[in-house]
């Protein structure tokens with residue numbers, strides 16, 4: 502591992518958009534700490550990733566990179582600030598610093614009007630989807646700032662088209678994602694001229710387990726129903742979202758900060 506290699510930490514790394522981001526970054530020669538809780542959430546009725554899912558992503562990324570430890574797995578819950586601080590410390594110790602942190606971990610719940618939503622599900626959505634992004638920023642931004650000037654640190658979050666669209670039966674999810682976009686804008690201004698930037702992507706309907714759970718919440722047989730809502734008339738592949746995150750992670754995005762980039766097949770139009 503050369504010191505010139507850029508180093509990233511990605512949460513939600515065991516499947517879906519997070520996993521695709523790990524692969525995209527590894528393909529672009531990044532070292533990546535692939536972080537996921539890999540544990541069921543008792544508040545939520547659908548399955549989270551497993552340790553085997555995380556191991557499979559790490560193996561695939563390392564296989565494609567032709568290296569045994571370009572990507573390393575790390576188990577942490579994004580609601581646990583101390584665990585994320587330990588993850589950041591692991592990346593710095595192993596690879597000499599941190600250049601990008603990508604907050605992709607997320608959950609969904611709803612399926613009922615706001616006033617009927619169970620409190621533990623409301624807490625899970627707010628604590629993971631917004632609290633987890635805040636916790637990663639608190640843990641990772643100091644590390645991004647520890648890099649010597651001139652810096653090119655990147656804090657990135659996965660928001661959603663739900664940040665700007667009023668989606669019925671998903672009010673808390675919409676609130677959390679709107680919170681993420683507000684956070685990114687303010688953080689970008691706080692980071693000012695440090696060389697560290699903060700940006701987000703807002704995916705549309707992307708073919709992952711969270712979308713399958715969204716279909717179930719709406720009483721639909723599967724996620725294919727969401728394809729027709731996007732002008733492109735198809736679901737997005739997680740790799741299409743990851744490609745934009747990988748660009749934002751790199752030096753070429755230096756002119757962007759506080760941006761929320763739609764990667765949504767036109768869903769927000």
Ligand SMILES: NC(=O)c1ccc[n+]([C@@H]2O[C@H](COP(=O)([O-])OP(=O)(O)OC[C@H]3O[C@@H](n4cnc5c(N)ncnc54)[C@H](O)[C@@H]3O)[C@@H](O)[C@H]2O)c1
Nearest residue numbers: 513517518538549550578579606607661704706707709711
């Ligand atoms: N798939 C879509 O259509 C879509 C659209 C817009 C936004 N998003 C967002 O994209 C992000 C990734 O979602 P996805 O579609 O890949 O879903 P996914 O369910 O496939 O992946 C989410 C990952 O996050 C992990 N995770 C959940 N809670 C965690 C916690 N507390 N700590 C650490 N890891 C945790 C899960 O184990 C899983 O590996 C989420 O923030 C989601 O809200 C997805």
